[in-house]
Amino acid sequence: KQEVTQIPAALSVPEGENLVLNCSFTDSAIYNLQWFRQDPGKGLTSLLLIQSSQREQTSGRLNASLDKSSGRSTLYIAASQPGDSATYLCAVRPGNQFYFGTGTSLTVIP
């Protein structure tokens, strides 16, 4: 069974700092990997989707990479802002199933 791990579980950084969130998965047979953001009491907002044939995707200050063979993905956030404070989750899709990590709780201190 696919297992998804996110490290660290929590992260606190000063505003303006660049940071990296990590996601690892045990089975490389995936269609794609998706990064989400979740604010307290809210659903998940899709940030980036990387297909299995791709190496990275970028959206504004966010850059996600995928190394399928090693079972790893990173989410890079440049010039962090207090509004980036949220829980970040990654999910992999092998078929109809989606497997999620437990997330990284990010706090950006003004």
Place this chain on the structure above:
Amino acid sequence: ETGVTQTPRHLVMGMTNKKSLKCEQHLGHNAMYWYKQSAKKPLELMFVYSLEERVENNSVPSRFSPECPNSSHLFLHLHTLQPEDSALYLCASSTRQGRQPQHFGDGTRLSIL
């Protein structure tokens, strides 16, 4: 974005009650999902509907009964729930082919007394 709408946002019910959660999507997707999110645990996929047919049922107790009358609507019927069923229940939708992202609703916060 109001692509996926869930109602109610909050629900408190006793263990003997019967209630239903509703999900509606306006994105033209043909696959819909129910997830359970409990504190400190990964999202658990409960059910997947593709073209209105249930294609995944991850050993969910029978006290949870999904219904997908059409590709835009998804229900989760609840009865005789247990305290450990208290959680955030999230609905999502996507294209069946899976090359597009999943879109989530804001969830229903369910509390069982």
